[in-house]
Amino acid sequence: xxxxxxxxxxxxxxxxxxxxxxxxxxxxxxxxxxxxxxxxxxxxxxxxxxxxxxxxxxxxxxxxxxxxxxxxxxx
Numbered sequence: 001x002x003x004x005x006x007x008x009x010x011x012x013x014x015x016x017x018x019x020x021x022x023x024x025x026x027x028x029x030x031x032x033x034x035x036x037x038x039x040x041x042x043x044x045x046x047x048x049x050x051x052x053x054x055x056x057x058x059x060x061x062x063x064x065x066x067x068x069x070x071x072x073x074x075x
Contacts, residue, residue, distance in 0.1 A: 002037045006065040014056050014067075015041060043074055 008030055015026035019042050032039040044052065053069040060067035 001068040001070055002033050003066050003068070006060065006067040008034075010060070010063060010065055011067070014059060018052055018056055018059075038070065046071070 011030045011033065012023070012026045015021045015029055016023065021029065021041070029039050029041055042049070042052070049071045053071055056067065056069050
């Protein structure tokens with residue numbers, strides 16, 4: 001989810017480290033999040049998605065960012 005505080009560098013790092021996107025993919029997703037307010041960054045089994053959401057939220061809070069992660073069932 002987009003916000004006005006979390007830096008592009010942090011979002012890109014999370015996409016690469018937690019979700020294993022390469023730099024180009026992370027850059028494209030970061031731009032989409034910025035422009036559209038959100039983006040699907042991975043399609044995973046619920047338990048894994050939940051674990052990664054917690055990991056990202058903890059990383060964000062540790063770095064003083066308000067980044068929010070939303071988990072949705074696949075349509």
